[in-house]
Amino acid sequence: MDISRLRVDGKRLRSSLEKMTEIGATPGGGVQRLALSDQDKQARDLFVQWLEEINLEWSTDEMGNIFGRRRGKKDDLPPVMSGSHIDSQPRGGRFDGILGVMGALEVLRTIHDRGVETERPIVIVDWTNEEGSRFAPAMVGSGVWAGKLERNWVYGRTDIQGKRFGEELARMGYQGELPARRWPVHAYYEYHIEQGPILEREGKTIGAPKGIVCLHWYDVYLEGTANQVGPTPMEGRNDALCAAAEMILKVNALPAKMGGHMVATVGEIQNEPNSRNIIPDRVHFTVDIRSWDDDLALRAWEDVRRDFESIARSRGCPIRIEETWRVEHASFDERLVKQVLNVAQMLGYSSHSMVSGAGHDASYMSQVAPTAMIFVPSIGGRSHVEVENTRWEDCEAGTNVLLHCILQSALEE
Ligand code: GLV
Ligand code: MN
Numbered sequence: 001m002d003i004s005r006l007r008v009d010g011k012r013l014r015s016s017l018e019k020m021t022e023i024g025a026t027p028g029g030g031v032q033r034l035a036l037s038d039q040d041k042q043a044r045d046l047f048v049q050w051l052e053e054i055n056l057e058w059s060t061d062e063m064g065n066i067f068g069r070r071r072g073k074k075d076d077l078p079p080v081m082s083g084s085h086i087d088s089q090p091r092g093g094r095f096d097g098i099l100g101v102m103g104a105l106e107v108l109r110t111i112h113d114r115g116v117e118t119e120r121p122i123v124i125v126d127w128t129n130e131e132g133s134r135f136a137p138a139m140v141g142s143g144v145w146a147g148k149l150e151r152n153w154v155y156g157r158t159d160i161q162g163k164r165f166g167e168e169l170a171r172m173g174y175q176g177e178l179p180a181r182r183w184p185v186h187a188y189y190e191y192h193i194e195q196g197p198i199l200e201r202e203g204k205t206i207g208a209p210k211g212i213v214c215l216h217w218y219d220v221y222l223e224g225t226a227n228q229v230g231p232t233p234m235e236g237r238n239d240a241l242c243a244a245a246e247m248i249l250k251v252n253a254l255p256a257k258m259g260g261h262m263v264a265t266v267g268e269i270q271n272e273p274n275s276r277n278i279i280p281d282r283v284h285f286t287v288d289i290r291s292w293d294d295d296l297a298l299r300a301w302e303d304v305r306r307d308f309e310s311i312a313r314s315r316g317c318p319i320r321i322e323e324t325w326r327v328e329h330a331s332f333d334e335r336l337v338k339q340v341l342n343v344a345q346m347l348g349y350s351s352h353s354m355v356s357g358a359g360h361d362a363s364y365m366s367q368v369a370p371t372a373m374i375f376v377p378s379i380g381g382r383s384h385v386e387v388e389n390t391r392w393e394d395c396e397a398g399t400n401v402l403l404h405c406i407l408q409s410a411l412e413e
């Protein structure tokens with residue numbers, strides 16, 4: 001068989017993605033499969049059923065990461081690995097994460113159907129809690145597996161209702177006995193939608209990121225003095241929500257102030273008691289700062305942190321800050337990135353070199369194994385929203401690139 005002529009089945013890929021979309025489908029056309037929720041479990045059950053159908057040995061580790069393994073001729077050699085995540089944002093899109101898992105599954109199905117034998121084993125992976133929207137931080141499955149995050153710290157993280165990660169993982173039934181500890185990996189490929197506007201703007205089908213920006217997450221807690229809004233004069237109030245409002249605008253102004261390529265966002269806020277006629281006395285909000293330049297992101301934080309402290313003082317609202325999570329920027333393996341571009345060219349797809357502004361498990365993976373990603377265009381550059389969309393032809397094209405990247409690496413001795 002001429003391996004270079006092998007192609008995935010685009011219809012089967014679409015059908016798998018559509019079945020996954022049914023799990024946690026939202027009225028607006030997106031999905032909600034928060035990490036460790038019943039929907040996450042249901043999607044995992046279907047995923048492992050599909051792994052069994054192509055005779056993959058699967059296992060789950062103490063972080064709930066799921067691995068499906070296909071034997072190689074030289075089965076002791078470090079495997080080629082590929083996958084992404086099944087969890088989603090609240091009211092998120094149908095492609096983020098799951099495309100990379102269903103894409104890798106389609107690759108394995110294609111190889112299985114044709115009886116292709118590879119030198120190296122191939123491992124498909126679903127990493128637990130990539131999104132970090134229910135339990136912060138993000139990418140914890142790959143982070144613990146790569147030895148960059150502490151398992152017990154992650155187990156102790158809580159969601160907005162106070163539920164603990166460790167208990168929710170056990171409840172879901174996917175907490176395995178295997179230690180979440182890295183093993184040697186020959187090459188890791190993660191296939192994903194771009195989640196931004198560049199490929200569409202450039203009119204290109206395949207994106208080959210050279211790496212991922214740094215991600216720095218902070219949690220800010222403010223205390224005010226609650227009181228009846230009518231009789232309480234404006235002077236002398238300690239309004240925690242007003243303090244937060246001033247701080248949020250400082251975060252929004254940071255990238256312009258610091259220069260360089262940086263984005264800074266407050267995306268989540270809780271206000272208590274959240275009544276129109278009580279002065280707010282407890283506010284929590286998050287800060288997300290990203291840049292290719294890790295030092296710039298750190299300096300930006302030091303700058304805005306000083307602003308936060310002075311606003312807190314002038315509004316009489318004590319502040320507590322948690323420096324929750326930092327992942328340095330990731331530089332992918334140059335040889336593998338070039339391979340993605342070469343494979344795209346071999347298959348006749350246009351391609352583009354870029355940087356990923358979104359976080360991915362590939363970030364932690366790149367710290368422990370040669371890593372590259374394959375992107376396909378997001379329509380209108382929209383992602384983490386229900387209207388997130390990618391053309392089916394592009395989904396198929398990206399999966400063909402993944403197929404040949406995996407095959408080339410898995411045929412290496
Ligand atoms: C992950 O989805 C991120 O970029 O926040
Ligand atoms: Mn993702």
Ligand code: MN
Pocket residue numbers: 089096131384
């Ligand atoms: Mn995401």
